[in-house]
Amino acid sequence: MTMSAKKSFEFADETIERIKESAASATPISYELWYTHVAGLNPKLSREIERAISDGTPLTEATTQDLHNRHFSNELQAAEVLEATEGVSTQVESVIEKITQAGNNYREFSGSLDEAMVTLDSVNSKPELSALISAITDATKNISNKNTSLEEELKDAREELAVLRNDVNKIREEAYTDGLTGIANRKQFDREMERTLSSLDDEEVGPACLVLGDVDHFKSFNDKWGHQVGDQVLKLVASGLQSNTKGQDLVARYGGEEFAIILPNTDLEDAIRLTDKLRGEIANRRLTKRSTNEVIGHVTVSFGVALIRKDEAAVDVIERADRCLYKAKENGRNCVISEEVL
Numbered sequence: 001m002t003m004s005a006k007k008s009f010e011f012a013d014e015t016i017e018r019i020k021e022s023a024a025s026a027t028p029i030s031y032e033l034w035y036t037h038v039a040g041l042n043p044k045l046s047r048e049i050e051r052a053i054s055d056g057t058p059l060t061e062a063t064t065q066d067l068h069n070r071h072f073s074n075e076l077q078a079a080e081v082l083e084a085t086e087g088v089s090t091q092v093e094s095v096i097e098k099i100t101q102a103g104n105n106y107r108e109f110s111g112s113l114d115e116a117m118v119t120l121d122s123v124n125s126k127p128e129l130s131a132l133i134s135a136i137t138d139a140t141k142n143i144s145n146k147n148t149s150l151e152e153e154l155k156d157a158r159e160e161l162a163v164l165r166n167d168v169n170k171i172r173e174e175a176y177t178d179g180l181t182g183i184a185n186r187k188q189f190d191r192e193m194e195r196t197l198s199s200l201d202d203e204e205v206g207p208a209c210l211v212l213g214d215v216d217h218f219k220s221f222n223d224k225w226g227h228q229v230g231d232q233v234l235k236l237v238a239s240g241l242q243s244n245t246k247g248q249d250l251v252a253r254y255g256g257e258e259f260a261i262i263l264p265n266t267d268l269e270d271a272i273r274l275t276d277k278l279r280g281e282i283a284n285r286r287l288t289k290r291s292t293n294e295v296i297g298h299v300t301v302s303f304g305v306a307l308i309r310k311d312e313a314a315v316d317v318i319e320r321a322d323r324c325l326y327k328a329k330e331n332g333r334n335c336v337i338s339e340e341v342l
Contacts, residue, residue, distance in 0.1 A: 014038045022059040029068045030061075036071075043315075044186075045071045048255045050105040055219050057256075065219055070186050070255065108143075178253040180231055181238035189252035189260050193314040200310040208308040209271035211261040212321040213241070213278075216300045218257040225296060229289060233257075233299050242280040245274070259301075266337060268307045275303045275336045283334060300334035307339060 015035040019026050022034075037046050048067060052059060060066075176188035184192070215221075215237055222230040232259060241251045241259060254260040261278075263271050279301060287296040295315045304324025308317050318340055328337040 011039045012286060022064070023079055026059075030064045033068050033071075042071060044255075052256065057219055057222075102151040178238075181235050181253050183238045183242055184250055184252035186252065186255060189250065189254060189262070190260050190314070192250045192252075193317070194309075196264055196308060197310075197312070197314060197317075199264070200308070207267045209263045209266050210306050210308055210317050211267055211271065211275050211303055212254065212306075212318070212320045212325045213237075213259045213261070213265065213275075213301045214305045214325055214329070215257040216302055216329075221296075221299075225289065229287075229296065230257075232286065232290070236285060236287060236299055237282055237301060240285060241278055244278055244281050264306075268305065268340065271305050271307075272336060272338050273306055279303055279334065279336055302328035302330055302333045303336045305336060305338040 006324070012035065015031060015038055016026075020031055022030070026115075033045070036042050037049050040046060042302060049059070052063070077207045102110065126275075128327060176185060176191070177183070178185040193210075193272070196208050200208065218230065218233065221233050234253070237259060238251070238253065241261060246262065247252055248264055249266075250262040252260045252262075261275075263274065283298055283300050285299065287299055288294060289296055302325060304321045304327065306317055306321035306324060320342070323342060324337045324339055327341060328335050331337065
């Protein structure tokens with residue numbers, strides 16, 4: 001047995017043990033998730049799992065499904081995209097067919113007119129001229145009727161294409177939106193980070209910063225008030241971040257109770273100032289339990305701020321912001337720590 005094969009069996013054994021320790025069932029999804037983690041194949045996934053373990057958050061079946069949806073391919077979403085694009089393809093083929101038919105109709109009509117012009121030269125009597133005029137009139141009516149029919153069919157096809165286009169746009173939007181909070185999800189964050197890093201190659205583009213925020217004592221909200229209140233906390237934080245940032249900024253749910261903000265054209269000093277404003281806005285909001293109007297209290301968030309530098313990898317920026325975030329936790333939470341402190 002080769003070393004790689006031996007190692008894979010070791011990973012498999014550890015995967016089974018991890019599944020036994022968790023609150024999830026031994027499904028293919030949980031096996032794929034845990035195997036990927038123990039084998040170190042997805043550092044981002046491992047980071048979320050280890051954080052959940054350290055916080056004492058149980059990796060239930062629902063949590064496992066959420067992690068899988070965010071870190072692995074979403075087959076349902078892929079099926080929706082395929083169905084919508086197949087519909088667009090069918091309608092485009094239909095339109096092309098109708099346009100081709102319109103061209104054939106025109107050529108047929110044009111041929112009839114050419115024949116009529118040739119015949120006109122040999123017309124010697126009024127009845128023959130009358131018959132020729134009648135034939136031209138019938139041909140004109142025929143193509144007019146066909147064109148009217150094609151116009152209706154093309155109108156229907158255009159309306160169907162508009163519906164399908166909306167479906168595709170909706171699917172695309174859902175693919176990059178967090179289902180719980182309505183803000184950008186991890187996929188959109190990753191995409192925007194790469195775009196921001198690429199934009200720094202342009203000398204006319206200003207500096208950019210990354211902010212990572214983590215809800216303080218989030219586990220206690222779930223333990224004391226239940227997961228519905230936990231969800232309400234996440235929505236409150238997302239709303240506070242989104243409503244107090246500019247249109248060019250990206251606010252995303254990074255994972256679990258952690259949020260990320262990409263601030264283009266923003267230097268470190270301004271990013272710190274904005275982040276502290278966000279921290280204060282959220283801390284001043286009072287959370288109540290909707291079902292009973294019972295006052296739960298205030299939610300606070302710890303933040304880490306890092307400058308996004310040209311020619312560095314996204315993982316390096318994230319790691320630096322994450323270190324700042326953990327420093328904020330160590331400093332008593334509900335505060336902002338920038339890389340200047342590090």
